[in-house]
Amino acid sequence: MTLSLFILFLEQGVASGLVMGSVYALLALAIVIIFKTSEAPNFAQGDMMMGAAYVALYLLVFRKAPPIVAIPLTIVVAFVVAALFRGLVLAKVAKSSGSPVNLVIATLGFSYVLRGLVRGAGVGDTPRTFPPLASTDSIMIDQASVTILDLVIFGAAILTMAGFFWMFAYTKLGRAMRAVGMNPKAAQLVGVNIGRIHMLVWGLSGVISAIAALLISPKILMTADMGSIVTLGFAAAIIGGFNSLPGAVVGGFVIGVSENLVGLFISSRAIVVAPFVAIMLVLIVRPQGLFGGRTSIKKV
């Protein structure tokens, strides 16, 4: 491989990687905020994203709604469904057994229900294409070719993350969420309504997944199984430490870029396994992830 080809591959890999990585970062963020407050990973995250993508598809293509209506409506639906699942189902599961395994199984059940509904409703039976919300003309950044859509995806993802971090850091609601994540009992003592915060966190996670769905859907073929892309969000969250929000974002970009570089430099078949090898390597070297704090020891 000549040097110029090497640089071309490198630039293209990093550019495409940052675009996909920004979506993985969103998904990882959605996973981590739930994990931080519920102590259980949400295995329905991928199917929440898939469900939101199909709601948007239904509104845009089947109902011919203009994007200005369809996008906010999709986000509202994602918020309400996710918050209700937490408020009606998970609250009861958490009450009847404190074990995280039970919460995990309940989220798995939710993911089956969502997938079954999409398949059963008659829109998820055949692969579909999502109408791109921006032009797909390509432009060159130095030697790397990206589309306008790619730039919109990247920009929208960055804006979403910035808005989210602002809310988490500076608003009263964000402080309440952080408090519940750190010490639920103490948060309750100072007057935080824990049930409501849990619902809001789930709703917010639904919103972030919906935004990720709107961004990624034009770039992939839509099927009822498209939620499996969340595996890469999980990989990103793990690399970032699983309880660190900045870590999740960095992890997303690491996964996106490394996936594209592996695809260009090694082989496209190795793309599938690269994230898992990355997870194992990171966990072996740093069991708590790159940005994770010290793992606490359970009290006797």
Place this chain on the structure above:
Amino acid sequence: MRSLALLVALAALVALPFATTGYVVYLANLLLTFTVICLGMHLVLGEAGQFSLAQAAFYGIGIYTSGLSGAAFGWPFPCSVLAAGLVSAVVGLLIGGLALRMRDIYLALATFAFGEAMQWVLMDWTSVTGGPNGLHIAPARLFGLQLLTDKQAYPAVLVIAILMLGLAILLSRSRLGRAFRAVRESEVAAMAMGVPVKSTKLIAFALSAFFAGVGGGMFALYSTYIHPDSLGFQTTILVLTMVVVGGLGSIAGAVGGAIVFGLISELLRQTPSYQEVIYGLILIVFMMFAPKGLFAFLGESFGRLRRA
């Protein structure tokens, strides 16, 4: 009362191939296989409290080891089933040695990553596993006898399942089983009592891999074909839900969960359109109203009836 019920169950299992069709026997073979894998999950998660989301990978290693060793060396099937278990256990030891430095969610995710990577290996190591074309498994042999049908394989599958069940019960009642539970309840307290926490966890992990590998060996007895697609995370999740829905932490729960949930999944296959919705709702309802599993739930309900 209890031993009577067990005798009846055993008699029914022995009589099964004489009274029913090939499909039912195939289903029985599959359920017995999943029972053994669930016992492995029970050991590592239910007894020792350590997550392992790589059961499907160990099951797959078992299937391929058994199928390939049977074809390459012409081993009689007890040898190839044992080899399946041992190879899985060795891989389990290696992976456990790395993964058990982590705990809880990190352990779950590391083993999940291993499971996914293993599926990729099975899919892409074409020269050995046949890759995406799958692998045709030669019929199992014993002293010139060939097991060609589900009915012929059934006695062997049943005997292995009973042996493994016995092993699980022995383990659970042994000093090792007590050490597992001590580690599950509190690692610090277990350490203070002189339980070697690290090696105990490692043994639990390797044993669960052994059980899953033997399950793979059992599968190779009655099945003629395997494709890596069926060895992914879905299968691990199926085993996990069987164990949790049956009742995490008890052998009866693991066995009952495997049978009841295996039957439910098979019945739902008849109604493909709403299969996933119903399956998901069952999981959710169980976690909401019967968090300790089917058997604890039934026990409590009967207790309430008796008191009333």
